[in-house]
Amino acid sequence: MSKHLLLRGVHKRIRHALRRKKPFSLVRIGDGENIVLAQKSVWSIRKVMKQKWARKARRGKKGVTLPNLKLRNEMVRSIRRATVVGILPKNDRNIRAPRYLKRKLTKKVFNYYKLKPKLTCHACVNRFLARRRSFWRMLRKYRVLIINKHPKKLKRILRRRPYRLKIRGTIAFSHYRHMRRAVRKARAMKNRFDVALISCGVNAVILAPRIAKSTGKVAIDFGKGTRRLAR
Structure with missing residues (x-):
């Protein structure tokens, strides 16, 4: 049976993993992830491709190309x-997504694949963490790796006040086809960072657990939490 963590609980687990130098990965399931999981499982490919999100993905706007x-x-x-x-x-x-693409669809795909996470939390935990000063104070003590489409821009922001993080590496990632390269680079840098902040859409769900496993570090699907940062 899964245990649902509140924001404080998620923060505590991240802090514990960092202190003990244990692998840890946080992933989040929203409408985009639900659509990817629904392909030829709970929905037909035809129904999937009718969705606005899937059409944007086909046009190269979501970092993945569907069907896949x-x-x-x-x-x-x-x-x-x-x-x-x-x-x-x-x-x-x-x-901002139609209701049928949210929790209702998550339940369907999780039941189909028999997915029963031991620990769950709110999918918008990234946004909530971004607003907490205590979260940034915690990260200040560790070396950070940034993975997203424009990592150098984010690096400049996070090195300044009020964050003042120690950014020890960046990996540019804009599409699913960069997956292997990104994991390979993170593995090569494993002695240079303690926590990876990953913002690359649905790809982060795959990337975070892979990086945590291959490097033994903390990997967080930070998503649009970066939009909550002071510029």
Whole structure:
């Protein structure tokens, strides 16, 4: 039976993993991840491709190209490996997406794949953490790796006040096809960082557990938490 963590609980688990130098991965399941998982499982490919998110993905705007069953299967495996899995509450108002693409669809795909995470939290935990000064104070003590589309821009922001983080590496990532390269680079840098902040859409669900496993570090699917930062 899964245990649902509040924000304080997630913060505590991250802090514990960092202090003990234990691998830890946090992933989050929103509408995009639900659509990827629904491919040829609870929905037909035709129904998936009718969704606005999927059409944007086909045009190269989501960092993945659908349909893609390999991506779907990798995501399922990564959810099983993740330390904590963020899911949306039943009446979510944080994510701008039709209701049928949110918790209702998560329940369907999780039941289909028999996904039963031991630890869950709110899928918008990244946004909540970004607002907590205590979160940034904690990260200040550790070496950070940034993975996203424009990592150098984010590096400049996070090195300044009020964050003042020690950024020890960056990896540019804009599409699913960069997955192997990103994991390989993170593995090569494992002695230079303690925690990876990953913002690369649905790809982060696959990337975070892989990096945690291959480096023994903390890997956080930080998503749009970066949009909450002071510029």
